[in-house]
Amino acid sequence: MSPISMAAETIDPLPQHTLLVFLLQIGALLVLALVLGRLASRFGLPSLVGELASGILLGPSLLLHAAPGLSGWLFPQDATQMHLLDAVGQLGVLLLVGFTGMHLDLKVIRRYGGKAAGVSVADLLPTLALGLWLGFAMPDRLRPSDADPTVFAWFVGVAMCVSSIPVIGRVLVDMKLIHRNVGQLILVVGTIDDAVGWVLVSVVTALATTGIGAHEIATPLWHLAVVAAVMLTVGRWTVRRVMTWAGSADGGSARAKTIAATVILLVLAGAGTQALGFEAVFGAFQCGILIGAVTTPAQAKRLEPLNATVLSFLSPLYFALAGLRIDLTTLANPDVALWGLVALLVAVSGKYIGAFVGSAFARLNRWEALALGAGINARGVIQIVIAVVGVRLGLLTTAMYSIIVLIAILTPLMAPPVLRIAMKRIESTADEELREQRVLALQGGPEAGESEQAADPAAAHERGVPVHPT
Template sequence: MEFLGELILILLATSLLGQLFSRFNMPAVIGQLLSGILLGPAILGWVKSGDIISLFSEFGVILLMFLAGLESDLDLLKKYFKLSFTVASIGVILPVVFTGIASYLFGMKFVEALFIGIVFAATSVSISVVVLQEANQLHTRSGVAILGAAVVDDILAVVVLSLFTTFSHEGGKSGLTDNFFLNLAIEVLYFGAVWIVYKFVAPYFMKTAEKLDVNYSVVIASLVLALTMAWAADFVGLSAVVGAFFGGLAIRQTPQYKEVNASVSAIGYSIFIPVFFADIGLSMTFASFVRDLWFIIVMTILAVLSKFWAGKYSSELFGFTKNEGNIVGAGMVSRGEVALIVAQIGITHHLFPEDIYSSLILVIIVTTVISPFILNYFINKQKNA
């Protein structure tokens, strides 16, 4: 039962370091991220990211995005859809161009450089969600813009990845079939199914669950619905976190959403979500740090600036203040699990040199770790303005 010992260490470290950062008026999630680096092979080597930890981590990010959907105001999401689409589109193009050109200048082949650009195209909003929640900023227009842009961003990143693997004749399938246009049609059908679930299935499903004489029947029903949508999203080639988010949106418009939010928050934040944050840090090592130092520095700077500028200047075009634009830009910086998944696809199918894989993972983790610092800085600046 080695896993139990590792789980105890993770829960203790995430709680203690989270509390430490909270005492200094910083997001607890930063401490949780750093706990994985501390416990993992980068420093102490007490915990390794195995199958069970990865499973807990995957469930944690699904619960996190389900909760984000539960706390989202759909009317605001609709209101800022044009902004979200603009931020997401530019936020995919700039990293592909910036990091792709940089990779090419570091000696990569054109196709390899292009794929590395795609690795940094996707945003992971999971970290930003927690920072926004802790600062009570999730319902502001900056928070809504970040959520909306992250969802659109994930879809666009999947489309770009599908295009790459289809037309480069390299890599594996990034959808149900080998045909990009058929995959795209299937994904469009998925969003049609999401609308049906939102409009008709969720209200009836939750009303029926409420009549069952079973403890927490409403919570169980909500998790069944959310996990089904997450599984279906993954099945058609999208990220499971997209399905989980839409599952939360569907439950949000039912009378039972407050009960669901309270219960799922207790489940998620007591065990699964801390493991998710720690698991990001567990992937970090400094083995290739010295050898690839300049590559790591340049790619980190470009990865941060490309997403930050995309969010900042796009939102300012839609009438956001300068600091609101900074918040949106900072909220889009984190790469997290989406970029890690894309990088894993790349190394599995030999789409870039194996010897830079660790350095890419390090850049992904660094952007994920520093993003809450940047976001928290601009949120505090907004509050003090």
Template structure:
């Protein structure tokens, strides 16, 4: 039918059908790869990440370009982009409310928190900055060298809070001291990473000013005070006013929580640390109420994990071509980025953990957990690619690095948990 003859309701139906087809493929592929990876002892979420990459130009788009374009289009649709971000916000909310932060009252955990956050950002950032300058003549000769190097540094510094949260939950470590410390350090790590990304973006667009950065930091500090002294008491009152009954969240409470989480997402976006952290903050405000957290996970959690999160993985995968490395030199540079990323995260975290009183196995476990990057890394890399300050080949190398560092977590957990007297789940949960 000619385009001028298509009515508005018909356009809506056509868009709906297109999105439904995409959702069917994304959810089905993610669930299938989830089962495959769990059979090999990996967290299912790693399989979901790989499924998203395989649906992009790395496999499906390479061997079936016409079919891929017909299903996903030349670029991901705005509907898919919005659904992917919505899923991340709700996932971050669930992660925030799933952890027992009272464990941080332990002397060694509170002693280690800030030093771990500092070294887990500064060391890999410095190594990424150095590698960026070193590789610029090869990959970024036509780009501003400092901006390219800064993007490399930020990509190295990030830790994937949502993926780390999923891994800790799947291995039953969400209430263990090591798990709580890891997610807390990762949260501080990522806030610092997003501030660095905002700084790099401002430099790249020549809009940076010390006054603007000071204003942004002041806004973050004011937001923290608002959460501690206003929103946290308000959340406690709200949960008392609408208590969970029969293991179900009351509809009115669910509506208020959703509105609040989305509003917090707007606040963190305006502060320059991206909307998904509003979800994490919302989770922290209600994490003390175990009945609410359990009921929410049962009523909403599975839908988010099974339906919405795979959308983001595919959205990222559509922008990633793992087949772009074509020479031996490319693979040597990939190895350099990978070694710098792994050593830059694990080594300083192990050293600081040991100095804070943790044993060798616990320190190594913290280092491996902080080395998981995939989801947040993909966000940073896509920003660098879309703004034109990250070359395609380096983008591909850093995507591979992000996936490899995340895959490392599963075998390391199986090796280290028994040595800490902890059980490894026989069947990793979905």
């Protein structure tokens, strides 16, 4: 093939106007997200609340009605334009979830894994049952005319019972609770909830498209087993080798290698779970857990620039994009608003009932149960993703989509005040203080453990402070 013909087949670059609008969209969303995020923090709320609000203000809920011309130019109903924003947002949420996984202590998983599984079962079953009842009880106008009532009910049940690791992790980080034992338990329970949720979504998707059978049920379960097996064997070995290689360099080269290696591992892990039918964030979170298990405090310190970029740029942009898809004007109908309130009560009550029942069996006190219920009640991103899947499958009307998304927005708002009340009554432990040092190192604080390693490596190892890459 001649060079001329090869050049003729080259894909045209992004049109100049499309690029201009994309850059202005990024700028507008990011400026408003940072301003409102800071404002939310001033009022004691997680910054993600303000970031979600920025998308709502610039989306069809307000800007489209207040300035339709500006809205149509800045946020046109163009698939290419939205796909550009989504691509940046997806990278942001992958890295955010990866860092959330790095904060998870494997010792806590081993210690509380059984309790977390029991709490997860206890919170999933009542929420799923209440969601099924809600799906059957809702009037026909909230269900597409061509949607099967049973499939619709199952989809609503699944949408009600999921949690959201990206939002839970962001709330715990913002409130400086990620190092607490209850915070770690919330992450483990949320991980189990999300895994079960994606399996159920896969089953309901098969039910809505090809019908249900043994194959449709077995496939997502088999894929989940594959993910677990790979992460515990090849994935664990690969992460250890790659991070050891990255940490062997000196100076600026070590920082660059560690950041590059982390991004590559998280992205490829996300691609793997995406290929198996799960969301990419599920794989990134699992990979983040493995990275956190093998990195030393010094390596964690090297990741601080990447962590700062995620928290100050990519993460706010992702949550702003989530808010951009919401149209709150559909809730102006009193009947729709009433059913939206019922759906919110179902979603919240199911999680809290499950948290208290599961905590009773796990022998947690009432304040730990309250904190656990507040944490796993936060939905957000995953529920929004599931709502988009429902629209694509023709299972949700615009009104029902808005109800589910509104729950995804309101439940993270409920978590902080309840967590503050509960955590004031839960004493901190020595393990939590040691874990906090690691979190501070990852977020740019002092390189916890380095002085201890230099003074007494044996004592550092005895207390759990990594001395060498493992």
